[in-house]
Amino acid sequence: MKLIILIAFLALLNLAKSQNCNNDCSRIGINFLCGKTVRNGREIRCTYRNPCEMHLHACQKREEWRKDTTGRCTRDSEECRR
Template sequence: MKLIILVVFLAFLGLAKSQNCNNNCSRNEINYLCGKTVRNGREIRCTYKNPCEMDLHACQKREEWRKDTTGRCTRDSEECRR
Protein backbone atom coordinates (compact mmCIF):
# COMPACT_ATOMS: atom_id res chain seq x y z
CA MET A 1 0.00 0.00 0.00
CA LYS A 2 2.82 2.41 0.87
CA LEU A 3 4.48 1.61 -2.44
CA ILE A 4 1.32 2.52 -4.37
CA ILE A 5 1.02 5.83 -2.53
CA LEU A 6 4.68 6.58 -3.23
CA VAL A 7 4.29 5.83 -6.94
CA VAL A 8 1.17 8.02 -7.21
CA PHE A 9 2.92 10.85 -5.37
CA LEU A 10 5.99 10.69 -7.63
CA ALA A 11 3.80 10.61 -10.74
CA PHE A 12 1.90 13.67 -9.51
CA LEU A 13 5.15 15.47 -8.72
CA GLY A 14 6.49 14.72 -12.21
CA LEU A 15 3.29 15.96 -13.83
CA ALA A 16 3.40 19.20 -11.84
CA LYS A 17 7.01 19.85 -12.87
CA SER A 18 6.36 19.10 -16.55
CA GLN A 19 3.66 21.78 -16.77
CA ASN A 20 5.74 24.49 -15.13
CA CYS A 21 6.55 26.38 -18.35
CA ASN A 22 7.04 30.14 -18.04
CA ASN A 23 4.42 31.73 -20.28
CA ASN A 24 5.15 35.36 -19.48
CA CYS A 25 6.22 36.23 -23.03
CA SER A 26 5.62 39.81 -24.06
CA ARG A 27 3.02 39.86 -26.83
CA ASN A 28 4.36 43.19 -28.10
CA GLU A 29 7.97 42.17 -28.66
CA ILE A 30 8.62 41.24 -32.29
CA ASN A 31 12.15 39.99 -32.86
CA TYR A 32 11.75 37.16 -35.36
CA LEU A 33 14.14 34.24 -35.28
CA CYS A 34 14.40 30.89 -36.98
CA GLY A 35 14.64 28.07 -34.46
CA LYS A 36 15.59 24.49 -35.13
CA THR A 37 15.37 21.10 -33.47
CA VAL A 38 15.83 17.48 -34.44
CA ARG A 39 12.77 15.26 -34.18
CA ASN A 40 12.93 11.59 -35.16
CA GLY A 41 16.24 12.20 -36.94
CA ARG A 42 14.83 15.06 -39.03
CA GLU A 43 15.78 18.74 -38.71
CA ILE A 44 12.78 20.99 -38.17
CA ARG A 45 12.91 24.77 -38.57
CA CYS A 46 10.16 27.14 -37.41
CA THR A 47 9.83 30.91 -37.24
CA TYR A 48 9.09 32.43 -33.82
CA LYS A 49 8.15 36.01 -32.93
CA ASN A 50 10.81 36.19 -30.24
CA PRO A 51 13.16 33.99 -28.18
CA CYS A 52 10.64 33.76 -25.34
CA GLU A 53 8.02 32.26 -27.67
CA MET A 54 10.55 29.67 -28.87
CA ASP A 55 11.55 28.77 -25.29
CA LEU A 56 7.90 28.41 -24.27
CA HIS A 57 7.22 26.09 -27.21
CA ALA A 58 10.33 24.05 -26.37
CA CYS A 59 9.19 23.69 -22.77
CA GLN A 60 5.67 22.66 -23.72
CA LYS A 61 6.89 20.10 -26.27
CA ARG A 62 9.77 18.99 -24.04
CA GLU A 63 12.22 19.52 -26.88
CA GLU A 64 15.48 21.39 -27.20
CA TRP A 65 15.18 24.28 -29.65
CA ARG A 66 18.07 26.51 -30.67
CA LYS A 67 18.27 29.73 -32.63
CA ASP A 68 19.37 28.95 -36.18
CA THR A 69 19.26 32.42 -37.76
CA THR A 70 18.00 35.92 -37.02
CA GLY A 71 14.79 36.77 -38.84
CA ARG A 72 12.23 34.45 -40.34
CA CYS A 73 13.15 30.99 -41.61
CA THR A 74 13.58 30.73 -45.36
CA ARG A 75 10.98 27.96 -45.23
CA ASP A 76 9.12 26.67 -42.18
CA SER A 77 8.80 22.89 -41.80
CA GLU A 78 5.36 21.25 -42.11
CA GLU A 79 5.43 20.44 -38.36
CA CYS A 80 5.36 24.15 -37.49
CA ARG A 81 1.69 24.39 -38.40
CA ARG A 82 0.69 21.78 -35.82
Protein backbone atom coordinates (compact mmCIF):
# COMPACT_ATOMS: atom_id res chain seq x y z
CA MET A 1 0.00 0.00 0.00
CA LYS A 2 2.85 2.40 0.85
CA LEU A 3 4.42 1.71 -2.53
CA ILE A 4 1.22 2.64 -4.36
CA ILE A 5 0.95 5.90 -2.40
CA LEU A 6 4.60 6.70 -3.15
CA ILE A 7 4.12 6.05 -6.88
CA ALA A 8 0.97 8.20 -6.96
CA PHE A 9 2.77 11.01 -5.12
CA LEU A 10 5.72 10.92 -7.54
CA ALA A 11 3.36 10.93 -10.54
CA LEU A 12 1.53 14.01 -9.20
CA LEU A 13 4.84 15.72 -8.48
CA ASN A 14 6.03 15.12 -12.05
CA LEU A 15 2.71 16.36 -13.45
CA ALA A 16 2.87 19.58 -11.45
CA LYS A 17 6.51 20.08 -12.39
CA SER A 18 5.89 19.54 -16.12
CA GLN A 19 3.03 22.06 -16.29
CA ASN A 20 4.99 25.00 -14.85
CA CYS A 21 5.85 26.67 -18.16
CA ASN A 22 5.21 30.28 -17.15
CA ASN A 23 8.65 31.51 -16.10
CA ASP A 24 9.41 35.19 -16.69
CA CYS A 25 12.66 35.27 -18.65
CA SER A 26 12.56 39.00 -19.42
CA ARG A 27 14.64 39.99 -16.38
CA ILE A 28 17.52 37.67 -17.15
CA GLY A 29 19.03 39.77 -19.90
CA ILE A 30 20.38 38.93 -23.32
CA ASN A 31 22.87 36.11 -23.73
CA PHE A 32 22.07 34.70 -27.19
CA LEU A 33 22.41 31.00 -27.82
CA CYS A 34 21.56 28.63 -30.61
CA GLY A 35 19.37 25.78 -29.41
CA LYS A 36 18.56 22.59 -31.28
CA THR A 37 16.11 19.74 -31.18
CA VAL A 38 15.10 16.88 -33.44
CA ARG A 39 11.51 16.87 -34.66
CA ASN A 40 10.24 14.13 -36.96
CA GLY A 41 13.82 13.10 -37.75
CA ARG A 42 14.81 16.65 -38.73
CA GLU A 43 17.25 18.86 -36.79
CA ILE A 44 15.80 22.25 -35.91
CA ARG A 45 17.93 25.19 -34.74
CA CYS A 46 16.53 28.40 -33.25
CA THR A 47 18.13 31.47 -31.69
CA TYR A 48 17.05 32.31 -28.14
CA ARG A 49 17.75 35.46 -26.12
CA ASN A 50 18.93 33.41 -23.12
CA PRO A 51 18.86 29.85 -21.74
CA CYS A 52 15.70 30.59 -19.75
CA GLU A 53 13.83 31.44 -22.96
CA MET A 54 14.98 28.19 -24.57
CA HIS A 55 13.91 26.10 -21.56
CA LEU A 56 10.56 27.88 -21.44
CA HIS A 57 9.95 27.12 -25.13
CA ALA A 58 10.98 23.49 -24.57
CA CYS A 59 8.54 23.22 -21.68
CA GLN A 60 5.67 24.73 -23.66
CA LYS A 61 6.32 22.50 -26.69
CA ARG A 62 7.13 19.50 -24.50
CA GLU A 63 10.34 18.94 -26.42
CA GLU A 64 13.95 18.51 -25.42
CA TRP A 65 16.07 21.46 -26.53
CA ARG A 66 19.82 21.70 -25.99
CA LYS A 67 22.35 24.44 -26.46
CA ASP A 68 24.16 23.98 -29.77
CA THR A 69 26.40 27.05 -29.81
CA THR A 70 26.89 30.35 -28.01
CA GLY A 71 25.53 33.32 -29.92
CA ARG A 72 22.94 33.41 -32.66
CA CYS A 73 22.39 30.46 -34.97
CA THR A 74 23.96 30.78 -38.40
CA ARG A 75 20.49 30.23 -39.81
CA ASP A 76 17.24 29.70 -37.90
CA SER A 77 14.96 26.91 -39.09
CA GLU A 78 11.57 27.80 -40.61
CA GLU A 79 9.83 26.25 -37.56
CA CYS A 80 11.30 28.95 -35.29
CA ARG A 81 8.80 31.49 -36.54
CA ARG A 82 5.84 29.39 -35.41
